[in-house]
Amino acid sequence: MAALLAHSVEQLASDGVDWFIARLTVELERPVPVEPLRCHAEVTRTGRKVSIVEATITNAETGVVLARARALRIRAAHVPLPFDDPDLGPMLAIEPAPLGPAHGRPGSREEDAPIAFHRGGTEHRFVREAALGAGPVFDWIRVCVPLLPQQALTPLERVAAAVDFASGISGVLPWDSHSFVNPDLTIHLFRPLRGEWVGMASATHHGHHGIGMTDTAVFDLDGRVGSSNQSLLLDLR
Numbered sequence: 001m002a003a004l005l006a007h008s009v010e011q012l013a014s015d016g017v018d019w020f021i022a023r024l025t026v027e028l029e030r031p032v033p034v035e036p037l038r039c040h041a042e043v044t045r046t047g048r049k050v051s052i053v054e055a056t057i058t059n060a061e062t063g064v065v066l067a068r069a070r071a072l073r074i075r076a077a078h079v080p081l082p083f084d085d086p087d088l089g090p091m092l093a094i095e096p097a098p099l100g101p102a103h104g105r106p107g108s109r110e111e112d113a114p115i116a117f118h119r120g121g122t123e124h125r126f127v128r129e130a131a132l133g134a135g136p137v138f139d140w141i142r143v144c145v146p147l148l149p150q151q152a153l154t155p156l157e158r159v160a161a162a163v164d165f166a167s168g169i170s171g172v173l174p175w176d177s178h179s180f181v182n183p184d185l186t187i188h189l190f191r192p193l194r195g196e197w198v199g200m201a202s203a204t205h206h207g208h209h210g211i212g213m214t215d216t217a218v219f220d221l222d223g224r225v226g227s228s229n230q231s232l233l234l235d236l237r
Helices: 002-010 155-163
Strands: 019-028 037-045 050-059 065-075 122-128 137-143 178-181 184-189 197-206 211-220 223-236
Touching (some): 002 019, 002 037, 002 050, 002 065, 155 197
Antiparallel strands (some): 019 065, 037 050, 122 137, 178 223, 184 223, 197 211
């Protein structure tokens, strides 16, 4: 759903500006049925250096809003930075990624499980896992199916599709006793993803009043590209 909203935002005319989507916040308002959907996006704050886009996904038959997004676009331009400065240069360097997906453990698959995106639409390579099978992880994720027929995934769509896994891969609470639904997702990026693999250093945090969150550093093979967060609704099953 986040990737589809990202697609809607990216389809808007640029009006001659080289826009980069620096933030995408998605709010999941209702369960999404396997039915025809309608996407709509519009610019709600115009500008030449900063603009805001809002997008919605609705049930095509009823018009009920299922999910919405708000995107912050910043113009992309060459701005010289003091990379050669002996003091500032190291702080300007991009944070490197850990070992690549070739060094990771593939995610487990259930051969007789029903077809679903999280099982058959992605590949996982875990290069850092919690000792007890729960807790902070580093997982490389590659989306291996198209979002829309005959259209290649964009870097933003790949990130949006992958980071929604954060609460699942870094979960702490037992699946059979607790639920932890994420009603939102926020992505911040400072450069485009390169390649197909999205690296995620994810951790889940819990409060004492039924609310949690995930915190994720996002990477490609060249290093850090941004971060993402999810709010979590905690409950007993």
